[in-house]
Amino acid sequence: MNTDVKPSWMASRMPCLGGWWAGLTTPSMAREAPYLAVLPWLITAGLVFLTASGLVLAVYYNPADAFASRQFIAREVNNGWLIEGFHATGTTLVFAAAYLLLLRGMLARSYRAPGELVWLLDIVAFALLLLVGWLGFALTGGAAGYWSVMNATNAAMLLPGALGALGTWFFGGPDGPGTLARLLVLHIALALVIFFILWLRHGAKKAATPLPAPALRVAFHPYYTAQYFVALVVSALIGCVLLFFYPHFGQSPLNNVPGGPLALATGAGVPWYLAPLAGLSALFHGTYGGILGLAAGLVLLLALPWLDRSGPGRRAGGLWRLLTWVLALDVLGLGWAACGAAGGLSGLLVVVFGAWYFLHFLVLTPIVTALEAQ
Amino acid sequence: MRPVFGKLWLATGLLALLGGNALAHDRLSPFHFQSQGLLGSTDKAAAQRGFLVYETVCASCHTAKALHYRDLEALGLTPDQVAGIAAGVKTANGAPATLNDTFPAPKIPAGAFGGAVPPDLSDIAAQRPHGARYIDHLLTGYAPAPAGVTLLPSYYYNTAYPGGQLAMPPPLKADDVTYADGKSATVAQQAADVSEFLAWSADPNLDARHEVGLRAVLFLVFLTIIAIASKRRIWRETV
Known part of the structure; x- marks a missing residue:
């Protein structure tokens, strides 16, 4: 059916979707962006993947008995070990992409005018990502996470004035039986805030990047869909090597010990x-x-x-x-x-x-x- | 035969020779576990023997709370065999255990071993660096304390344990168990077997992980090639 003459079935009922498809196929993008320009999109895709795998973990996770519920997921839930691996390896990939994005921004000096806002939003998203990553690490209930939460709650309580009040509210006081339940909610809620920051970043990036002359533009589809697909498949390949052959990549073995006052980390113990x-x-x-x-x-x-x-x-x-x-x-x-x-x-x-x-x-x-x- | 094939045969022969040597080396020193390595898998025969050692020796003091009797079916035991094993074990309320029961906690007085608490063994191989090898070294690592080392009362010197002083008395004695497959139950054999069992206990999905992983990686290698080819073809039209 020719969409120019008669709007498609979907576009006549849901005009925004019709416009979306037209936007994908209209030449509006620069030619041959380098592969690494895909990083913000890869981070977004990775976060979607983490949200999906995190949803499965969340329905089996029990913050009152965190370590035992992780054991349950890895040993009893059908393919639970795979979903847990997806979440851990997905985190590694998203962080690798985030660190690379910052390095690339610094090398290209894209943080200078008119790109300052993009850079600021990048750093805000990165800081949020670190916080969400840390919260996830705390939720594991392992010994390393246990001590990390203990130190963080103590430090937050000692902050003076409004910061201390904020910290106390965030953690709900010193590390106790309900702490992980609160951190679970924040882990999920702040992860969704990252999507919002990335959406803002996308708008700022578009405003900061001049479009090439019309003759030099190409459409997103099929040109960039093909390029993004390569980036996605290569990321999946790296992820699979890590997930299936190095499942504990970058994690402290101490985090396989149930958290408690008797198991202490010698180093930082963080991922x-x-x-x-x-x-x-x-x-x-x-x-x-x-x-x-x-x-x-x-x-x-x-x-x-x-x-x-x-x-x-x-x-x-x-x-x-x-x-x-x-x-x-x-x-x-x-x-x-x-x-x-x-x-x-x-x-x-x-x-x-x-x-x-x-x-x-x-x-x-x-x-x-x-x-x-x- | 064309010369190129001759070279190929020579190379294959050399590789086999080198590979064979490497394997022989691995099996002697350092000790090699089948579960180690990139494509390792659980040695079910060794893990079954290891379970016998676990049940006879380790379980009298240690817990393994994450393990159910039904999990033993993954080691190649039939449901009837596992039910038989479980029926011989008393749960906390005195009833015989069933397939769905977790390994019971032994009753030991709090003051035993100078107050040191025997750790849970479900994940011990994942909690220590080089898990299986560490357990094997620990179980065979008891030695007289060297000159200059003063042992704490009721502690034992062990070369594998960090700090060298361990509250656990040497647990294994030769022929404490009788293996069904006729293997001689030396201390070294029991230590190696129980290490493989505990490696399985800490990573029960190892076989599935490596099987799925190999397929996924092969599939994605080919998909990468196809994706790159299709991307290049699509972009060629723009130039």
Whole structure:
């Protein structure tokens, strides 16, 4: 049926769907975007996947007896181990894509005008993702998660004023029998907020990206559907290798011990995607040290558009790109050291890698970008 | 035969030789478990023997709360055999256990072993790095304390245990169990068997995981090739 002459059955009854299909097939996109431009879409697809697998887990999960209910899912529920693996491996893939997205944004300097808002929304989504990831880790009920919740609730209670009130409200007081039930609700609700942030980001990105001349445009379908399909299949392949052959990738074995006061982690014990942040929070001592490290690490990312002193429109110089790659290795090293992988040297390495993180943003970024702008 | 095939045969022979050597090496030192490795699977015969050791020795002090008697069917035992095993076990209220009962908790006084609590063994292989190998080393790792090490009262020196001092007395003695398949029940054999059983207990889906995984990965490798080819073909029309 020709849609130009007569609207299709669906379009005449649900006009928004007809417009949606027309939008997909009208040439409106730039030609040959690189594969890595697919990352925001992959993150969204990954979150949909996590929502679906999380739904299955949620109906069998019991926050009052978290560890036993995970055992039940993995051992008794039909293919429960597979769904649990989907959720854990999906998280790994989403975080890998999120870290890559930030690295790519820094290398391409896409955070500068007019892309600041896109960058800010990226960081907000990333911070939310970390929080949701941490909540999921806490929900496992393992020993590592147990101590992480204990430390977080204690730190939140000690915060002064409104922040402390917010923290107390979030956790509902010190770690107790009802804590995981509250965290379960927040794990689900905040995950849905990420979708909203990604939707805002999509709008901001469209506004910040100039469209090519009409002759140079292609339609989303079939050109980008074909490209996105490749990205999706390759992600699925990586995910399957991890899920079926390295199911505990990036997780502490201690989290297979039921949480309790007698099982203590020697390192941070957090999954790999939280490890760099655990390193930053271990950097500062004192009552508020942990929260200070976390907040400072994320605020520096938020401030990047203003820490970069080069004018708009200049391409990134070689030195800046080199420094960004060094920062990527530094963050990897920070996470590695925070998990206690370096033995007795871990404490020292956390300080060295953490100090480089702050040096990079507060000193090297303004100086190098200002020099390159001249 | 064309020379290329000659080379192929030579390469295959060399590979077989190398592979054979590697396998022989694995089986001697360090000890090799069938459940280890990228495509490992549960050694059901060893796990059945391991269950006998577990039931005779370990279960007198340890729990394995996550395991039901019906789960043993995954080790190749028939439902009747498993029902027979369960019927020989008393649950907490004194009735014989059924297929749907979990392994019962043994009654040991709180002060036994100097107050040290025997851990639950359902997931012990997943809780320790290199689970199966660690358990095997622990069970065969008892030794006289070296000079300079002062043991705590009623503790035992063990080379595999972190810190070296363990409250569990050496649990295995040769010929404590009699294997149905006629294998000689040395301490090393019992340790290896119970390690394989506990590796299965911590990862009962290992066989299914590797089976499904291999198929999924092969399928996705081909799908990737097709997806890339179709993407290139579609984009060729735009140039």
